[in-house]
Structures are given as C-alpha cells and as structure tokens.
C-alpha cells in the first residue's frame with residue numbers, strides 16, 4: 001500500500017481534504033481488503049462537492065472558483081473618459097435588448113444560489129440606471145442564500161444625494177473613480193464638468209456606514225502621474241484605499257504603452273518620499289497589491305493588470321447590460337443569457353449555459369505586446385458592440401480581404417481596417433477643393449445653438465474682474481498695482497468681452513471662409529466668473545476662471561453653431577486681451593464646445609449636463 005490511508009481515524013476522515021481523498025480514491029494498488037477505504041474516499045469527495053460553496057458550473061478548467069459577479073446596469077454614462085470610450089461615442093443597445101430589473105434579479109439569484117458571494121454593480125455609470133435603489137434592495141434579499149457583499153463602482157457624479165438611500169438598501173462597498181484632484185484635468189480626462197460633485201460624493205461616502213470606500217485612479221503618464229503623492233497623502237487622515245490602476249487597452253481608447261506608468265515605477269516614487277512604506281495584507285482574490293505608510297489611517301494599492309496580471313486567482317464573471325455572460329475582461333467571446341431567459345430556459349439550463357462559458361475561460365489574458373491588437377469592446381460597454389465605423393484604425397493587423405482574422409502571434413481575433421467607411425466632409429467638392437454648401441433648396445427653420453468655453457485666469461485677475469470698480473488706489477507704485485491700473489484702464493472686462501462676443505457672432509461669415517452670412521435673430525452672451533476649490537496635500541487649491549456662454553438663434557437654412565462658437569471664442573480672447581497686463585501668459589483658454597443645438601435636419605443635440613443625467617432613485 002502506498003498511501004497511509006489506514007492511519008486515518010474516523011475523526012480525521014471528516015476533515016480529509018479533497019486532494020487526499022482523490023489520491024485514495026484513485027489508488028490502484030490498494031489491497032482488496034482496503035476497498036472500503038476507496039469507498040470512504042469517494043463518499044468524502046461527494047461530501048466535499050456537496051458542501052462546496054461554488055457550483056461546478058462556476059469552476060473553470062484551471063480550478064478557479066467564480067464567486068464574484070460584476071453586473072453592468074447600463075451602457076450609458078454621464079462622463080466621457082477618454083480612456084474608457086472612443087471619442088465618437090458608442091452605439092447603445094435599444095432598451096428592449098437590455099436586461100430588465102426583474103431579469104437582473106433572476107440571474108443574480110441563480111448566480112448567488114450557485115456560489116457567488118460578491119456582486120459589484122458597474123456600467124457605464126450604474127447610478128443613472130432607473131431603479132438602482134430597488135435593484136440593490138432586491139439583491140440585499142439574496143444575503144439569505146450566501147451573498148456577502150454588494151459593491152458598486154461609480155464615477156460619483158450623481159451620487160452624493162442618492163448614496164444614503166443606496167447604503168440603506170444594502171450597498172456595502174463603494175469604489176469611486178477619481179483620477180485627479182485638479183478640476184481642470186478632470187475636464188480634460190472626462191470631457192465633462194463635475195469635479196466638485198465627485199468630491200462631495202466622496203465626503204458623503206466617508207461619512208456613511210459603508211464597509212469600504214476605495215478610490216480608483218487610472219494613471220496616465222504626463223497627465224495625472226504627478227498627483228500620485230497627493231493621493232497617497234489622502235490616506236493619512238481618511239480610512240480609504242486608493243488604487244492606482246494601469247491604463248488598459250480597449251477598442252477605441254488609443255492605448256499606447258508609453259502612456260502607461262508601470263506600478264513598480266509609481267511605488268519607487270512613493271518610496272522616495274516615504275521610505276518606510278510597507279506591504280499591507282491583500283483581500284482574497286484582490287485585484288490590487290496593497291501598501292501602507294505606518295501611521296496612515298488608510299492604505300493604497302496597485303492594480304497592475306498590464307505589467308503583472310492577476311489572472312491565476314481570477315474569480316470574476318461579468319453580466320453585461322444586454323445580458324451577455326463574459327468570462328474575461330479581455331476575451332470578446334460572450335453568450336446571451338438574456339435570449340435564453342426570454343425563451344423560457346429553466347435555471348438548470350441557464351446554469352449549464354454559464355458552465356459552458358466558464359469552461360472555455362482562458363488561463364490568462366494576452367501579454368502587453370499582443371493585447372493592443374485584440375478587438376474587444378470599449379471598457380464602457382463590456383457588453384455592447386461598436387459601430388463598424390468605430391473600429392480603431394491603430395494597432396490593427398491588416399488582411400487583404402478586409403475581414404476578421406486571427407493575429408498570428410496571439411491567435412486572437414483582429415479586424416482589418418480596410419472595410420471602415422471614411423466619413424465625408426461637407427465643405428469639399430468632388431475634386432477635393434473648398435466649396436460653400438448650396439443651401440438654396442433647403443427650407444428655413446428656426447435654429448438655435450449654445451456654445452460655451454472657459455478662460456482660466458490668475459487670482460489677481462479674478463479679483464480684478466469681480467471687484468466693484470474702481471476699488472484700489474491706482475496711484476500705488478507697486479508693479480502689481482500698476483498692472484491692475486493698466487488693466488482697469490481698459491474698462492469693465494466682462495461688459496467689454498460680452499459686447500465683443502456679440503460682435504463675434506455677427507462677424508462669423510467674414511472670419512470663417514465657408515460660413516454663410518446669416519440674419520441672426522438673437523445673440524445672448526453671459527460671462528460668469530467661477531472658482532473651484534480642491535483639497536491638496538498642503539491645504540486648498542483654488543482655480544479661477546470665467547465661463548463664457550453664447551446662445552444664438554436665427555430663422556434660416558443653416559445651423560448657427562459656428563456663430564455661437566465664434567462668439568465664445570471672441571469673448572474669451574477679449575478677456576485675455578483685457579487681463580494680459582495682470583495675468584500675463586498664465587491664462588489658458590479651453591473647453592470650447594457646443595452644448596445645445598436645435599432645428600435643422602440633423603436634429604436636436606444636447607451635451608449631457610451633469611444635473612440632467614441624474615438618476616431618479
């Protein structure tokens with residue numbers, strides 16, 4: 001006999017681990033007198049299987065037990081983070097294709113009864129899903145089947161007012177995405193405003209009884225990597241976990257290895273300031289490797305999906321908003337549970353479908369050298385599909401046929417760019433020469449457009465603009481006062497800029513070569529000085545700016561967005577001219593955009609405002 005099975009006392013049998021039971025059950029050299037032992041071993045295996053918290057359909061061929069389900073509640077979002085979605089936007093699934101609240105709960109119940117103990121709601125932005133509070137409440141009732149945690153990953157924009165209700169209904173863990181402490185950079189990264197709202201949400205979260213609050217920071221070289229120490233500073237007084245995430249590639253996000261800062265490099269920067277930084281315990285199956293600084297209340301960690309992946313301990317499955325099961329973030333394969341559900345599949349049939357997907361899960365994702373050639377969905381969708389015209393033109397392997405084929409090195413599916421239609425320009429004739437569009441045949445309709453833009457100015461310039469005029473002694477001899485006097489000499493900055501913006505709208509066709517002259521019926525310009533305050537390591541940082549908004553209208557054959565944009569641009573340039581004596585070259589003009597447009601064939605457009613996108617929970 002090669003196995004000391006006979007030495008196992010009845011008491012020990014009940015604790016015999018699966019591997020040993022298997023060893024005994026499969027031994028061929030057991031004497032016939034020991035067949036009883038084999039039977040006992042087989043019985044022990046059945047006992048373990050029965051008691052196993054995870055159904056066999058959720059265990060893959062690498063023995064990874066999938067007890068973490070991420071549910072995407074929506075494909076929509078109130079931000080437009082450049083690293084998550086293509087600038088062209090995404091094609092949304094029609095509402096009828098999305099899982100209903102009842103379908104989400106039916107599937108979640110099945111997963112929980114099969115061993116899932118952790119559910120994370122994500123998206124898109126989960127907080128804009130109608131009825132999220134009820135969904136959380138219903139998930140909470142699954143605790144009786146073994147569900148231990150209900151988490152949510154959110155950008156926080158619409159959260160601060162709703163969070164207490166969500167927590168009351170059962171939300172236990174919140175991961176808040178906040179990549180920068182600088183409001184200006186926030187707008188660059190998310191292509192939207194709302195930094196203040198996210199900070200408010202963070203404050204509410206830290207004051208709530210949530211079991212954990214984590215901040216997700218996607219680190220991009222030369223954009224926000226200089227803020228890593230400021231984020232670490234937050235862990236000094238707050239019981240939070242800040243996680244620095246390596247920038248990952250998804251279709252359309254223009255991933256570039258050079259924009260990614262490896263976690264090891266960030267750790268060295270942190271160590272240079274805090275030599276006593278030490279490794280902290282990780283949670284089981286955690287994506288992050290945690291570290292802390294002695295004396296700090298919170299800790300920080302690195303999610304090194306690219307440089308040091310954690311696939312061997314992967315325990316996660318994804319359910320997309322349109323009801324697909326996706327077993328790996330980087331695997332485009334998916335199976336529709338929604339279709340099965342809607343054709344009357346039983347729980348057992350659904351579980352078997354899930355099991356087939358799980359058993360096909362690969363050991364790990366492609367390495368850094370190959371991963372940028374796979375065609376996956378943009379991160380925001382993780383469940384929808386890209387418009388053909390959105391297939392990326394970078395990082396793709398071309399095929400002569402212009403069809404889908406496999407990348408030679410990784411074996412992953414790639415798309416050729418040759419089938420992508422190219423958009424056409426309206427101001428170019430067939431020979432590629434500039435030409436004004438003939439609008440003679442078009443019917444005049446009421447058109448309106450609103451554009452906005454911002455100029456960032458210095459504190460002194462801000463005070464000058466907002467102080468009632470005149471307030472200071474312009475005879476003072478300091479250089480600063482002389483500059484103030486010189487600027488004031490030009491007049492009331494906001495009034496002059498407003499008039500200039502009105503003139504700018506009227507002059508658009510003289511300035512922009514192919515714009516039609518239009519008889520404008522309305523030009524409304526508002527210049528609003530604004531301050532934004534943020535906490536920094538050394539106290540508070542305040543940003544000073546002036547927001548210029550112009551609304552233009554006409555009864556005509558072409559749109560008036562160029563007039564609105566020109567108006568804003570001229571208004572902001574005038575502010576620059578008026579303030580250059582005090583603010584010099586430190587000013588920045590930016591974020592010039594169309595925010596609303598109505599009338600005309602292309603239909604109405606409204607850039608989502610933070611407040612209009614709030615969920616209605």
Ligand SMILES: Nc1nc2c(ncn2[C@@H]2O[C@H](COP(=O)(O)OP(=O)(O)OP(=O)(O)O)[C@@H](O)[C@H]2O)c(=O)[nH]1
Nearest residue numbers: 120122151153175214216245286287303305316329
């Ligand atoms: N490779 C890989 N990375 C993932 C996966 N899920 C999340 N991440 C990474 O982890 C980051 C944070 O995701 P979160 O939504 O906060 O989820 P989480 O890290 O699982 O959250 P915890 O439950 O707090 O551990 C994402 O931005 C990704 O970079 C995954 O399944 N695979």
Ligand SMILES: C[S@@+](CC[C@H](N)C(=O)[O-])C[C@H]1O[C@@H](n2cnc3c(N)ncnc32)[C@H](O)[C@@H]1O
Nearest residue numbers: 083084123124125153154155177216247248379
């Ligand atoms: C897709 S978002 C969805 C939830 C929510 N809208 C949010 O931003 O928190 C989930 C997480 O993925 C992260 N993420 C998105 N694109 C990423 C990328 N290219 N690389 C790394 N993380 C990314 C976000 O920062 C966020 O923390």
Ligand code: SF4
Nearest residue numbers: 077079081084124155
């Ligand atoms: S990361 Fe989140 S907030 Fe940003 S665009 Fe993607 S889904 Fe929206």
Ligand code: SF4
Nearest residue numbers: 310311314328329365
């Ligand atoms: S890449 Fe795939 S296998 Fe690796 S951790 Fe993410 S989901 Fe799991």
